[in-house]
Amino acid sequence: MKKYVTILLALALVLAMGAVSLAGTLYPETTKDWKVNVTINADGGIDVTYTVDSSDMAAVVWTEMAIYDHELDITGKEMTDEGMPYKTALGRSNNNTYVSERTINKGAIGEDSYPFEEGKTYYIWLLACDGANWVWNTVPTKFTYSTTGEVDPGETGDFSAIAYAAAALAGCGALVIRKKK
Incomplete structure (x- = not known):
């Protein structure tokens, strides 16, 4: 009888783990550094360059970009939720x-x-798409707009931002304090 109970419990655990993995995010997320660089151009607009990490997506067909004037809390959100980057691109x-x-x-x-x-x-x-699949970078690039002097080229995936994003995705609610460079 103990054998059957043990097997039944092990099977239930495997099924529960499978259900949890299926309940994950709809769209893959990444915290890798896409080497985003922002510069102010002569017309007052911005030029943004970036390289989607090949381990996130081998062949990028197109990208979408969303800009916010405030920090965005993405905890427990999908990229396609209301107010999230895909919807506001x-x-x-x-x-x-x-x-x-x-x-x-x-x-x-x-x-x-x-x-x-x-x-x-x-x-x-x-956000990047290979024609069928999406991946979104959950570490935004922060920059200060200035046409009068030096432009902050933006902060990209330093360790504290990656740790914060990983903790947020894990649901830990951890607070990471970032140092100014």
Whole structure:
């Protein structure tokens, strides 16, 4: 009888673990450094360059970009939830693919434009698609918009941001304090 109970409990545990893995995220997430760089161009817009890590996606067909003027809490959220990066992504003019770079003009929110304000901090979120599958980078690039001096090129996946994202995804609610560079 003990054997049957043990086997039944082991089977229930395996089924429960399978159910938990199926209840995971709909879209893969990454905290890898996509080497995002932001520069202000002569027209007052921004030029953003990035390289999607090949271990996240071997062949990128197109990317989407969302810009926020505030930090975004993604704990327990999917990229397609209301207010999340996929839903608020900037339009892509002429359906351009923007595989590794994109220029965002200063102007009303729309196709390839955003209303940047002097001295304000912004957060860029990137999502990549290979034509069938998506991956989203859960570590935003933070930069301060300034046409009068040095531009902060943005912070990308340093260890504390990665640790915070991992803790948030794990549901730990850990607080990580980031040091200024």
